[in-house]
Amino acid sequence: MCLIALAIGVDQRWPLVIAANRDEAYARPTQPLSWWTAPNGTAILGGQDLLDGGVWMAQNRAGRMAMLTNVRQGPPGRGARSRGELGLAWLSGMDLEAFVAQHRASDYGGCNITLASEARHRWWWLSNRGAQGEALESWSIQTISPGVHAISNAQWNTPWPKSLQLSNDLQTALHQATSRHELEQALLHSLSKPQQPKGALPDTGVGPEAEAALAPVFVHWPEHGYGTRTSTVVVADAQGLHWLERRHDAQMSRLGDTAFDVAI
Numbered sequence: 283m284c285l286i287a288l289a290i291g292v293d294q295r296w297p298l299v300i301a302a303n304r305d306e307a308y309a310r311p312t313q314p315l316s317w318w319t320a321p322n323g324t325a326i327l328g329g330q331d332l333l334d335g336g337v338w339m340a341q342n343r344a345g346r347m348a349m350l351t352n353v354r355q356g357p358p359g360r361g362a363r364s365r366g367e368l369g370l371a372w373l374s375g376m377d378l379e380a381f382v383a384q385h386r387a388s389d390y391g392g393c394n395i396t397l398a399s400e401a402r403h404r405w406w407w408l409s410n411r412g413a414q415g416e417a418l419e420s421w422s423i424q425t426i427s428p429g430v431h432a433i434s435n436a437q438w439n440t441p442w443p444k445s446l447q448l449s450n451d452l453q454t455a456l457h458q459a460t461s462r463h464e465l466e467q468a469l470l471h472s473l474s475k476p477q478q479p480k481g482a483l484p485d486t487g488v489g490p491e492a493e494a495a496l497a498p499v500f501v502h503w504p505e506h507g508y509g510t511r512t513s514t515v516v517v518a519d520a521q522g523l524h525w526l527e528r529r530h531d532a533q534m535s536r537l538g539d540t541a542f543d544v545a546i
Contacts (some may be wrong), residue, residue, distance in 0.1 A: 284435055284510075285499060286339075286349055286396065287448040290405060291428030293456050298518035301452055301469040302349065304329070304338050305501045306511045308532045315514070315527035315540045324374050327525065327542055329512060336366015339514055342373040344400045345523065345546040353392030354435035354486045354496070355415025361390040368395050378406060378423075387421045394433055396426070407438045415486065435496075436484065443481035444499045448472060466515045466526050473513035476500045476534070504532050522546045 284305035291297055306312070311332035320326050321335075328340025341347045348369035368390070372381055378397070387410035394409045405426035410418050415436075424438055430453055431438070432445035439445075451472035459465035476498050483493045495503040502509045513528045522545040529537040 284351055284496075284501070285432070285444060285448060286351065286434075287430070287432045287445070287452045288396075289430045289452055289456060290426065292430060292453075296456070296462070296465065296517050296519055298516070298523075299452065299456065299465065299469075300349075300514070300516040301448060301473055302339055302514045302516075303473050303500065303510045304512045304514070305496070305509060308504075308507050308509065308511070312511065314529060314538075315512075315525060315542065317542070320370050320374070322370075322374050324370070326370070326373060327544060328369075329527070331366050334364040334366050335370075336364050337369040337373075338366065340369055340373060341523065341544070342375070343544070344375075345398075345544070346373055346375070346400050347396075347398040348372045349396040351394045351433055351435055353394060353409065353411040353415060354488060355392060355411065361388075363389045365390050365393045365395075368393070372397050382408075382421055382423070387418050392417070394435075394438070396433060407433065409437065413437055435486070440484075441481075442484055443479035444497060446481065447475070447479045448499050462517050462519065462524065465517060466524075469515045470513055470526070470528055472499065473510075473515075473528075474500050476502050500534075502534050507532070509534075518546075 286302040289299040313330040315329050317327050325343050326340050328337045339349045392411045397406045407424045407426055408421045430449050432449040434442050434445050455465055455468035483497050500510045515526045517524045525542045527540045531537050
């Protein structure tokens with residue numbers, strides 16, 4: 283997962299709205315959005331990375347959620363443990379103190395993980411990288427307040443152009459939509475924009491070509507076998523959580539949509 287915008291407690295009709303794109307190698311095997319059972323027996327709703335078995339965005343039946351983005355700072359680093367296991371651990375039901383104690387920050391490549399407790403009452407953002415991309419020995423933890431937020435491959439609410447573009451689109455969609463369907467379609471449209479966003483690009487040490495290729499909300503970098511694989515919209519209302527996932531191939535063509543409604 284490489285870009286997430288979320289609105290927490292902003293609109294009474296939809297107290298939680300998430301719009302997110304997962305950017306990944308086209309060749310990496312992936313299971314689409316579905317219910318499946320983790321090795322520890324936890325029922326998971328989300329996609330699954332079939333290479334390492336982890337998740338980038340998922341929930342359990344109680345409404346607890348986890349969302350992962352990598353940190354982009356120079357050459358990507360792989361830790362001793364897979365970052366995808368962090369979401370699975372949280373969804374198993376452990377509290378934040380146990381989560382931090384059992385998952386050392388230094389065991390993982392650079393990442394951010396956004397966590398929500400049951401029924402969306404509390405949110406946290408954790409990172410094992412500092413503001414300059416430096417490795418941290420222990421997790422940096424921040425409580426997330428209500429509002430519109432965005433996270434990509436840097437610190438929470440870092441104003442990268444694509445983060446600003448998606449969060450602005452989210453606010454506009456909340457203001458203009460008269461139904462959940464309108465809201466979902468507006469956000470899927472926002473997530474599909476491959477144009478270069480306005481604003482100065484970050485310098486994360488990957489070089490100008492890569493910065494430009496990774497700058498849009500919807501990434502398409504076929505010469506490197508990499509791009510946006512899935513676009514996901516989650517909307518909460520009085521009935522529960524509504525998931526909608528759209529999958530894309532290396533030609534930016536739409537492979538299919540999957541939707542799930544979950545009563546909480």
